[in-house]
Amino acid sequence: MTSTALRSRAWKLLEMVTTPLLPSDYLDLVSPLRAGADLRGRIEAVHPETGDAATIVIRPGRGWRGHTAGQYVRIGVDVDGVLLWRAYSLTSPTDRQDGRVTITVKAIPDGKVSNHLVRRAKPGTLIRLDQPTGDFVLPRAKPAKVLYLTAGSGITPVMGMLRDTAFDDVVMVHCAPRPQDVIFRNELHGLVADKKLRLTEVHTETDGMLDIARLDALVPDWTERETWACGPAGLLDAAEKHWADHGVPDRLHTERFRPTVVVTGEGGEVTFSTTGKAVDADGATPLLDIGEEAGVLMPSGCRMGICFGCVTPLKAGAVRDLRTGEITEAEPGVLIQTCVSAAAGPCDIER
Amino acid sequence: MTAIDPTAHLTAEQIEELGRELDAIRDEVIAARGEKDAAYIRKVIAAQRKLELASRGVLLFSIFPPAWLLGTAGLSVAKIMDNMEIGHNILHGQWDWMRDPKIHSTTWEWDHVSPSEQWKHSHNELHHTYTNVIGKDNDLGYGIMRVDEDQKWHPFHLGQPLWNFLNACFFEYGIAAYDLELGKNLSKRRRKNPEFRERARAVGRKIRKQVLKDYVIHPLLSGPSFLPTLAATFTANLVRNIWTHSVIMCGHFPEGVQVFERRSINGETRGQWYLRQMMGSANISGSKAMHFMTGNLSHQIEHHLFPDLPSNRYAEVAVKVRALFEKYELEYVTGPLPKQVFSAWHKVFRLSLPNKEQPKPKVETPDRERELVAV
Secondary structure, three states: OOHHHHHHHHHHHHHHHHOOOOHHHHHHHHOOOOOOOOOEEEEEEEEEEEOOEEEEEEEEOOOOOOOOOOOEEEEEEEEOOEEEEEEEEEOOOOOOOOOOEEEEEEOOOOOHHHHHHHHHOOOOOEEEEOOOEOOOOOOOOOOOEEEEEEEHHHHHHHHHHHHHOOOOEEEEEEEEOOHHHOOOHHHHHHHHHOOOOEEEEEEHHHHOOOOHHHHHHHOOOHHHOEEEEEOOHHHHHHHHHHHHHOOOHHHEEEEOOOOOOOOOOOOEEEEEOOOOEEEEEOOOOOHHHHHHHOOOOOOOOOOOOOOOOOEEEEEEEEEEEOOOOOEEEOOOOOEEEHHHEEEEEEEEEOO | OOOOOOOOOOOHHHHHHHHHHHHHHHHHHHHHOOHHHHHHHHHHHHHHHHHHHHHHHHHOOOOOHHHHHHHHHHHHHHHHHHHHHHHHHHHOOOOHHHOOOOOOOOOOOOOOOOOHHHHHHHHHHHHHHOOOEOOOOOOOOOOOOOOOOOOOOOHHHHHHHHHHHHHHHOHHHHHHHHHOOHHHHOOHHHHOOHHHHHHHHHHHHHHHHHHHHHHHHHHHHOHHHHHHHHHHHHHHHHHHHHHHHHHHHHHHOOOOOOOEOHHHHOOOOHHHHHHHHHHOOOOOEOOHHHHHHOOOHHHHHHHHHOOOOOHHHHHHHHHHHHHHHHHOOOOOOOOEHHHHHHHHHHHHHHOOOOOOOOOOOOOOOOOHHHHHHHO
C-alpha cells in the first residue's frame, strides 16, 4: 500500500473517531495555521500610518499561495463577535523574507471593519483569509515609463507595486486632504530623495480636487506612460474618460474599492437564482411568501422569526427585517430569515 | 392543570403591553450581544473538545479502575456539554448572528443519533411554535405518555412510568424515533413514502456512525481495555441520556405548568403567544454550574420566550422576566432539580391512571378574539 493510501486510511479511521466532528476541528484548537487547514492568518502587529490609517502585519497560514504586487486579499474579521469580510490591498513586497504580508487600512466613517482594524485590532488575533486575487497588477514586461495616479487609500495597491518593482522612470500624482493624511509619506519622500520616484502631492483641502486636465501641466508626457490609477469613483471616472478622449484607454489600469451603492427603496425585484425566477415584491411582504407564491421551493418553519427553519443565503441586494426595520445587505455568508424579511430594493436570494 | 385560567385577570391591552415589555427585553440583549458572547461560545466549544479528547485518551487505559472512573466522568460531562449548552443552543440559531459558518444552525452536527436537521424541525418548528397545545405539541408526553388531565386516557398509559424510564435510559434513540414521527409513519401506507424513507436512512447512517465510534472503534483502540472502554462509553451515553431527559422533563411537565386547547391559539397575537410560553414552561433553580450543565434550559421560561437569544444571556434576562411575572401577577414555576424531577415523575405516575373524579371543567381559555371585538 502506498503511503498516500495509508494516510487516507488513517484519516478515515480518525474521522470515525471524531464523528460528528472532523479531525480538523480538533487540530484547529492547537494549530490553526497548519497546512491543510482552512486558510487563516494571525495578526502580529498593527503600525499606525496616519491619524486614521494603519498597517496590519499578518502571518498567513501554510496554505497561502503568495500574491502579485497590486493584488488584494479578502479577510474575515470578527467585529463585535460578528464575522465580516472585506477586501484590502496588500502593501508588502512579494519577496518579504519572513513570509509575513501586510495590508494597509484607512478607517472610513461608519466603516465597521476598517475602524476595528485601525483602532481596535490586537496582535495575536486570528483572522480568515482568502487567497490573494485581483488583476490590478504590473505586467511581466517592464514598461519604460510609469504613472501612478492615486487618491486617499487608493495609494495602497500602488505602494505594494512601488515596494516590489523598481522602474527607471516613475511618476506619482497622489491626492490627500492634507500633508499629514498622506499614507506612507516618509517612505515616499525617501524614494524621492533617492531619485527613485517623482512625486506630486495634491492637497485637496487647500488645492481643491484634482482637475484631470491639470495632468498636462503636472505630467506632460502622461499619454506615453503606462498608468495605474486607484481612488474614489469620481477620479477614476474622470481618468477613464480623459484617457479615452486622448485615444490611449489601453494605457490606463484602474482599481475600484467601493461596492456599488445598494438601493434601499420600498421594495424591489427579487431574484431566486437557483430556481431561476424573478418577481416584483413590495417592501412589506415576507420573502418567504413571495417565493412560495412564485412557486419557488422555500424552506419554512414557524413563520414568525423564531425557529430559523427558513434561513437562506442573501446573494445580492438588501432586505429589511420586518420586525426592526433593520437593513441587511448581501455579503458572503449572510443568511436571512425569509419569513420576517422583505425586499429593500432589488435582491437575489439563493433558492 | 388548573380549573381556573391563571391569566383570566389580564385584559387584552395588558397582554399586548406585556408583549411589548418582553420585546424590549429581547431588543436590549440583541443590542448588547457581541464580542464577549462570541468568546463565550468559542471557549465552551474548545473546552468541550479538549475534555472529550482527554477523556477518550484516559479511557484507552480504562482497564485501570481510576482511569475508567475519570474517563467515564469526563466523557459523560463532555457529551452533556455537546448536547445541551452547545448543540441544542446552536441548533436554535442562538449563535447564527456571529455568521461563523462553523458555529451555525445550518451546519452544526451533534453527538446524538438524531441528525440535527430532523431535530430542528420537530423541536424548533413544532414544539417551540405550538408549545403545550394539546394535539399540536408532541412534546406533551412525546406521544407515549399522558401528562395532563386534559389528555385522553388510554389503557396504554398504565405502563407510562415504565415507558418514561426506558425513554430516559435511551433518550437519544427516543428523540430520533420522535423526530421521525415513527408512531405515525410506520403505518403501511406512510412507510413507503420516499421522503420518510430518506429521513429514516439518514437516521440509520447517523446511528451507525455513533455506534461505530462509541462501541467499536474507541474500544478497539483501547486494546486490552476493550471491554472497560465499551462499558465506559455505554455508561457515558446512559448518564447523558438520563440527565438530558430529566432536565427536559422539568421544562414542561412539573405541576403548575399550563396546557392549552387547540382552539385557543387561533388568531393568537404576539402578546398571547408570549403569555402561552410563560405559562407553559418551568424553570430549575440552582448554581451557575447547574445552569451550565442544563445548557441553560434551567431557564426554560426565558428560553421559550426568546429561543434564539444566546444561552449565556438567559440568567440576566431571567431577573427581568421574573419581575414581569410579579407585575402581572402570574405564577413563575421554578424549583430545585430534585423537586422538579419528582414533580414531573409524580405526574407521570398519577396520570397513568384515568382521572379520579369527573373530568374537571375544561380550562376556560377566554376567546381572545371575541374579547378584542368586545373591547
